[in-house]
Amino acid sequence: MGLFKKLFTSKEKRKKAEKYKIGMMKTRNNSLSSLKDLLRNSKKIDEELYGQLEEIFIMADVGVDTVVEFIEELRVEVEKENITDPKELENMIVDKMFELYLKGEVINTNIRYNEGDLTVILFVGVNGTGKTTTIGKLAHKIKSEGKSVMMAAGDTFRAGAINQLKVFGERVGCEVVAKEAGSDPSSVIFDAIKKAKEDKIDVLLIDTAGRLQNKKNLMNELGKVNRIIERETGSNVYETYLVIDATTGQNGLSQAKIFSEVANITGVVLTKLDGTAKGGIVLAIRNKLNIPISFVGLGEKITDLEYFDIEDYIYGLFSDFFE
Amino acid sequence: MAFEDLTGRFQMALRRLTGKSKLTEKDIDEMMREVRLSLLEADVNYKVVKEFTEDVKKLAYGEKILKGLKPGEQVVKIVNDELTKLMGEEAVELALKHDGLSVILMVGLQGAGKTTTAGKLANLIRKKHNKKPMLIAADVYRPAAIEQLQTVGQQLNIEVYEEGLIEPDTIVKNGLAYAKDKGYDLVIVDTAGRLHIDDSMMDEIKRIEKLAKPDEVLLTVDAMTGQDAVNVADTFNQALHITGCILTKLDGDTRGGAALSIRKITGVPIKFSGTGEKLEDIEVFHPERMASRILGMGDILSLVEKATEEIDEDEALSMMEKMMTGKFNYNDLLKQMKMIKRMGKFSGIMKMMPGMKNLGNMDKIDDKQLEYIEAIVGSMTEEERKKPELVNRSSSRRNRIANGSGRSYSEINKLVQMLEKQQTMMRRMQGMNPSSLESMAKGNFEPKQSRSERRNKMKKKGGFRF
Ligand SMILES: Nc1nc2c(ncn2[C@@H]2O[C@H](COP(=O)(O)OP(=O)(O)OP(=O)(O)O)[C@@H](O)[C@H]2O)c(=O)[nH]1
Ligand SMILES: Nc1nc2c(ncn2[C@@H]2O[C@H](COP(=O)(O)OP(=O)(O)OP(=O)(O)O)[C@@H](O)[C@H]2O)c(=O)[nH]1
Ligand SMILES: [Mg+2]
Numbered sequence A: 001m002g003l004f005k006k007l008f009t010s011k012e013k014r015k016k017a018e019k020y021k022i023g024m025m026k027t028r029n030n031s032l033s034s035l036k037d038l039l040r041n042s043k044k045i046d047e048e049l050y051g052q053l054e055e056i057f058i059m060a061d062v063g064v065d066t067v068v069e070f071i072e073e074l075r076v077e078v079e080k081e082n083i084t085d086p087k088e089l090e091n092m093i094v095d096k097m098f099e100l101y102l103k104g105e106v107i108n109t110n111i112r113y114n115e116g117d118l119t120v121i122l123f124v125g126v127n128g129t130g131k132t133t134t135i136g137k138l139a140h141k142i143k144s145e146g147k148s149v150m151m152a153a154g155d156t157f158r159a160g161a162i163n164q165l166k167v168f169g170e171r172v173g174c175e176v177v178a179k180e181a182g183s184d185p186s187s188v189i190f191d192a193i194k195k196a197k198e199d200k201i202d203v204l205l206i207d208t209a210g211r212l213q214n215k216k217n218l219m220n221e222l223g224k225v226n227r228i229i230e231r232e233t234g235s236n237v238y239e240t241y242l243v244i245d246a247t248t249g250q251n252g253l254s255q256a257k258i259f260s261e262v263a264n265i266t267g268v269v270l271t272k273l274d275g276t277a278k279g280g281i282v283l284a285i286r287n288k289l290n291i292p293i294s295f296v297g298l299g300e301k302i303t304d305l306e307y308f309d310i311e312d313y314i315y316g317l318f319s320d321f322f323e
Numbered sequence B: 001m002a003f004e005d006l007t008g009r010f011q012m013a014l015r016r017l018t019g020k021s022k023l024t025e026k027d028i029d030e031m032m033r034e035v036r037l038s039l040l041e042a043d044v045n046y047k048v049v050k051e052f053t054e055d056v057k058k059l060a061y062g063e064k065i066l067k068g069l070k071p072g073e074q075v076v077k078i079v080n081d082e083l084t085k086l087m088g089e090e091a092v093e094l095a096l097k098h099d100g101l102s103v104i105l106m107v108g109l110q111g112a113g114k115t116t117t118a119g120k121l122a123n124l125i126r127k128k129h130n131k132k133p134m135l136i137a138a139d140v141y142r143p144a145a146i147e148q149l150q151t152v153g154q155q156l157n158i159e160v161y162e163e164g165l166i167e168p169d170t171i172v173k174n175g176l177a178y179a180k181d182k183g184y185d186l187v188i189v190d191t192a193g194r195l196h197i198d199d200s201m202m203d204e205i206k207r208i209e210k211l212a213k214p215d216e217v218l219l220t221v222d223a224m225t226g227q228d229a230v231n232v233a234d235t236f237n238q239a240l241h242i243t244g245c246i247l248t249k250l251d252g253d254t255r256g257g258a259a260l261s262i263r264k265i266t267g268v269p270i271k272f273s274g275t276g277e278k279l280e281d282i283e284v285f286h287p288e289r290m291a292s293r294i295l296g297m298g299d300i301l302s303l304v305e306k307a308t309e310e311i312d313e314d315e316a317l318s319m320m321e322k323m324m325t326g327k328f329n330y331n332d333l334l335k336q337m338k339m340i341k342r343m344g345k346f347s348g349i350m351k352m353m354p355g356m357k358n359l360g361n362m363d364k365i366d367d368k369q370l371e372y373i374e375a376i377v378g379s380m381t382e383e384e385r386k387k388p389e390l391v392n393r394s395s396s397r398r399n400r401i402a403n404g405s406g407r408s409y410s411e412i413n414k415l416v417q418m419l420e421k422q423q424t425m426m427r428r429m430q431g432m433n434p435s436s437l438e439s440m441a442k443g444n445f446e447p448k449q450s451r452s453e454r455r456n457k458m459k460k461k462g463g464f465r466f
């Protein structure tokens, strides 16, 4: 019996997953959700079926390498277990996806709070993925969990970036530490940490300018930001979230790889999952680089952020299985 | 991911074919498998890839290829030609009115780059077509969207029409009337990012299109978009009269396969590329270059153009000529580095050069390293600079250079390797892409050697084999 099905026999779990399902439901007629139909309609497990499986996964932007690897493993398992009925592949695929993500580990995506002291969370990523919006959403979440929050406007470059963050600050009801546009991001961050400590704030969320990972000088700037935070907080135990847009293709892997070189990425925030893109590249990111997904963005409102849950995610991808 | 680009892939596929003078169908199938993977890795849509590879196979199976003397070369050429054809015509102009008010409507998903591109376009068209542009702020959803556009407007000294957070339809209607009144002849409307499946937001943009009667409706798409590009472009194209696409963030290291998918699925031409965050970072879209970028063959033409634009033209031309003839020496290397440094963006330029990503730490060269390289080259004799073989062959020369420059022996070796790699890459390019060679020749820098001469030389050096 599939581990996945077992997990989903729990009513509560299914209810919790509804939100994901809604977020991803609009595309159920294409991509991964067609898996069920495919398996139902196939007579035997052959090259054609493997080809179609490959298509489903590639269409969800799971990295090409990872897909090839995945299908290969599937082949081996099918042979080992002597499976001939395509329908029996259902559980096997879902279970294997689980394995691919979990890798036998227990993944805790909760924020690691620096209990009794200031917790710093840094947001990085390429341009336009949703860093600033996610800060608004996460601030709202953390505040509703009873903690005090502050924001730092570390994007001093993009037109309107500071005002954008200030609007979120107002919506959430928290202070935003900012300097005028064009000032050194490190100095804003320095000030913000100081202020947050003075005010005994629990969590400081730091916004940074979007930067493409191949821009050496901008990546170096991020390195500098990191050093300031480490120095000022006296620890390197803080969260750094890489924000990735679900519509991103293979480049997502390069983003994760290169951002990891200058920052200790502790988790991915996968945004815009309310669209039709599946964000499968995060599976490749986990597979190749071991970086887990921490949150998913499901809309533009400050309430549209959920803790990532692999079960829910796969449920969203395969929701047809459970109707 | 050892063979990230097609050059590498083909090399592997062809290695198994040495000694054969003709390709069999099986060989072509094998090469097409590599092409297929390469395109998928570039984010070209799965279905588009499937059709494309099948079409190319059919062409390649034909006599044309099997009779050819250099079949491998022909396969590459067919792939490249077909891809270029698919990418569409060169430099499709904007259809703006000669007299009266022209209107451009910017549409697209969230964060694609509409607002930034609205500013870039206004500025570009003002310069190129001598228009008097105004911007309308019709995004009333994203926090501080209006301030963002205002800041862009201020930077460019272009007026931004806004009415705060009221119905976007009303803003657009009033804004257009205002523009006419004030004698503007170009209006660019910035709209909110929206999901193609968000019905009420799609209705809103349809209403705006209807009342603004835009001359151009430009779909802005992030070049990093994956498989979903097809859904997005198709849905927007069905809801609106999309007249063109703009591919943004091409200054990144993405291969940009979305461009091909969009073209193939919608037939809409891609008109501009966004190549940076600054407001001058916009270029007319070149399908041919995009084709080779997607294929992973590097974009030598872009490099040439960029170089000739921003750098002394003669210098760049002679550089290219040298690169193409394989007579690339230390003087040239140093010049090239300085050239690139002057352009101010190693990474951006580098990625356009064929095979650059295989050059290891090349993109990590900063001012300091340039200084070191200068010191090393400075310690070479003039003869050594002109004849790199001398340095290659003699360890005592390398020792002397190390001592003279104060750099380590291994650094000297690294530089030697760098030059060698660069030479090999250039030679490989020559063999790889006849069509770009031809267009280069058209651009008046005929390589000094004949093709066959170069090919012979290439063989001797163990370069790319065909
Ligand atoms: N549909 C949807 N839109 C989102 C989501 N998250 C962010 N957005 C939108 O994406 C756009 C860009 O978001 P920002 O938060 O400004 O992105 P950013 O990463 O801070 O951008 P830069 O600072 O310019 O690099 C905005 O229009 C957001 O409203 C999401 O989960 N779903
Ligand atoms: N590197 C690079 N960044 C770009 C380019 N075009 C836009 N950007 C950046 O992408 C991010 C989003 O750009 P915007 O112009 O705000 O995008 P938008 O489509 O208006 O976003 P919404 O209004 O939220 O939907 C910003 O950080 C821009 O600076 C480009 O060509 N290259
Ligand atoms: Mg931001």
Ligand SMILES: [Mg+2]
Residues within 6 Å of the ligand: B114, B115, B116, B139, B142, B145, B190, B191, B192, B193
């Ligand atoms: Mg905008």
